[in-house]
Amino acid sequence: VQVVESGGGSVQAGGSLRLSCTASGRTSRSYIMAWFRLTPGKDREFVAGINWSSGSSVYADSVKGRFTISKDDAKNTVYLQMDSLKPEDTAPYYCAARFGMQVTRRYADFTSWGQGTQVTVSS
Numbered sequence: 001v002q003v004v005e006s007g008g009g010s011v012q013a014g015g016s017l018r019l020s021c022t023a024s025g026r027t028s029r030s031y032i033m034a035w036f037r038l039t040p041g042k043d044r045e046f047v048a049g050i051n052w053s054s055g056s057s058v059y060a061d062s063v064k065g066r067f068t069i070s071k072d073d074a075k076n077t078v079y080l081q082m083d084s085l086k087p088e089d090t091a092p093y094y095c096a097a098r099f100g101m102q103v104t105r106r107y108a109d110f111t112s113w114g115q116g117t118q119v120t121v122s123s
Contacts, residue, residue, distance in 0.1 A: 001025045001112045003033070005095045008117035011085055017119060019080040021095030023112075031099045033078045035069065036107055037091035037119075044094065049103035050078060058103040063089075085121045092116040 007019040021033060034049030048069040050057045057069050068081040082089065094117075096110035 001031065001097045001099075003095045003097050003112050003114045005093070005114040005117045007080075008093065008119050010120040010122065013085060013087055013121055013123050015085050015121070016081070016083045017085065018082065019093055019095075019117060019119075020077055021080075021114060022075065022077045023097055024076065030101055031097055032101075032103050032110075033071070033095065033097045034103065034110065035078075035080050035093055036096055036110075037089075037093045038116075039088075039091050044107040045091075046105035046107070047093070048080060049105070051101065051103055053101065056103070058105070060105075082119070085119075087121050087123045090119060090121050092118050 002025045003021050003023050005021050031052050035047040036044040048059045050069045066084045071078050095114040097112040098110045
């Protein structure tokens with residue numbers, strides 16, 4: 001599976017952005033797609049993930065209630081709608097995918113990664 005992100009950019013605190021991630025290759029219904037971000041001093045931090053088959057989603061506590069992950073089956077695309085953005089959300093964001101049925105938060109579990117897209121939130 002290959003994944004390609006788009007979206008991102010710069011916005012003021014309180015604003016919104018939407019990231020997109022399109023999967024191609026040997027996709028199937030039994031895979032997980034997720035968003036991670038790279039913050040200073042941390043490994044890739046889990047942001048949100050979605051089970052492609054069931055549509056069930058999982059969020060990091062830091063973004064719960066502000067970010068929404070969704071999917072478009074016809075476009076093989078996952079979206080991350082980010083609202084009420086804060087300066088601490090600033091980071092490069094990465095889309096990831098792996099085969100499986102359960103959303104996990106460990107970046108090492110994911111086998112396919114996008115190139116990353118920068119999100120910058122100014123105060």
